[in-house]
Amino acid sequence: MNAINAMTLKTVLITGASSGIGLQLAKDYLALGWHVIACGRSLQKLEALALKELGIVTLLNFDITQRSQVQLAGQDLTELLTQTDRQLDLVILNAGSCEYIDDAKAFDDALFERVVHTNLIAMGYCLGAFLPLMPRGSRIGLMSSSAIYLPFPRAEAYGASKAGVQYLASSLALDLVNSDIGVSLICPGFVATPLTAKNDFSMPMQVSVQAASKAIRNGLEHNKREIHFPRRFTYLLKLMSFLPAFVWQKMMANDTQSKSLKDKN
Ligand SMILES: NC(=O)c1ccc[n+]([C@@H]2O[C@H](COP(=O)([O-])OP(=O)(O)OC[C@H]3O[C@@H](n4cnc5c(N)ncnc54)[C@H](OP(=O)(O)O)[C@@H]3O)[C@@H](O)[C@H]2O)c1
Structure with a gap:
């Protein structure tokens, strides 16, 4: 490939490209003709996805x-x-x-550490390694969650880690202005992936990975600071967060109670 072709080919690096939302993003960017650097823990797992058949891909484990x-x-x-x-x-x-705290009274601090490490601290490692390689005009998307808009039961670890990502993204956006690197915070509602397949509760307004990938790519393309979807669900959460705490606390408590009743039956 000559130098001009190489520079016109856009490159995206995606972590967690071996499953769920990340995998769908990798497939879609390949279909759009991007060079995709697909990252995952296991090279074997990444190779088995046969992404190379879909376009120009580099696997990084x-x-x-x-x-x-x-x-x-x-x-x-x-x-x-x-x-x-x-x-x-x-x-x-x-x-x-994502892992849940099942018994808040017997708080699982090891679980808390694990989840915050993976979702927040490790993001710092990735920023340390990849940000120096990003040129002016580039963009970075940080995966958070719609869980940051309203506290969910059992989500002490997951929600705290994703709220940390929110602050990280907004502070980073301020400090990268002079470097001309854009920052997008990504807050999906429920998306059907192996991660949510493990959930034992109802997931209202769940969307497919295809819809999630489309919303994320669209938001990144339009330099959105916050990408949240599905809109009906995320606006509902945002709206509920303006209500007095006792209102949504009662609603969440009712939900938890009816779930534990169901578990007993
Ligand atoms: N699904 C949803 O409803 C939803 C909603 C809001 C936010 N999110 C966020 O979206 C992101 C993707 O979630 P998903 O639903 O697509 O989950 P998923 O299908 O379980 O995929 C998670 C991806 O992250 C990778 N990963 C996990 N731990 C890793 C580690 N220590 N080192 C390297 N890679 C690691 C996994 O790699 P392996 O294949 O090696 O495990 C996998 O590729 C997550 O940050 C999640 O919190 C998801």
Whole structure:
């Protein structure tokens, strides 16, 4: 590939590209002719997805919770971009996990640490490794959740980690203005993926990974600071957050009670 072709080909790096939302984003950007750097924990798992058949893809395997692995991935990426005369136009830090605190009184601090480490601290590792490689005019998407708009029961760890991502994104957006790097916070409602397949409660207004990918790509393309969907669900949560705390606390408590009654029956 000559230098002009290499520079016209846009490059996106996606973490958590081996499953769910990240995988769909990888497939869609490949279909649009982007060079996709698909990141995941296991090279074997990434290879089995046969993304190479869909377009120009580079597979990068590292565990985002292992700082040294993320730093090594950053070094590999520097070499790759130099050798191929490409630049990082877009980075989507999507990888994450969800675990619930089942008994708040017997607070599982190890679970709390695990979830915050994966969803928030590891995002810091990725920023440390990839931001220096991002040129002026590029953009970064940070995966949060609509859970930040209203507290959900059992989501102490997940919600706290995603609320941390919200602050991270808004502060980063201020500090990257001079570098001309845009920041988007991504807040999906419920999306049908292996992560939500484990949920034992009803998930109103759940959308498909295809719809999620479309909303995210559209928001990133239009330089949106906050990408949230499905709109009916996220606006409802935002609206409820303006109500006095006791109102939504009662609603959430009723929901939890009816769930535990169901569990007993
Ligand atoms: N699904 C939803 O309703 C929903 C709603 C709001 C926000 N989100 C967020 O969207 C993101 C993607 O979720 P999803 O639903 O697509 O989940 P998913 O299908 O479980 O995919 C999660 C991805 O993250 C990767 N990952 C997890 N831990 C990792 C680690 N330590 N190192 C490297 N990669 C790691 C997984 O890799 P492996 O394949 O190796 O496990 C996988 O590729 C998450 O941040 C999640 O919190 C999801």
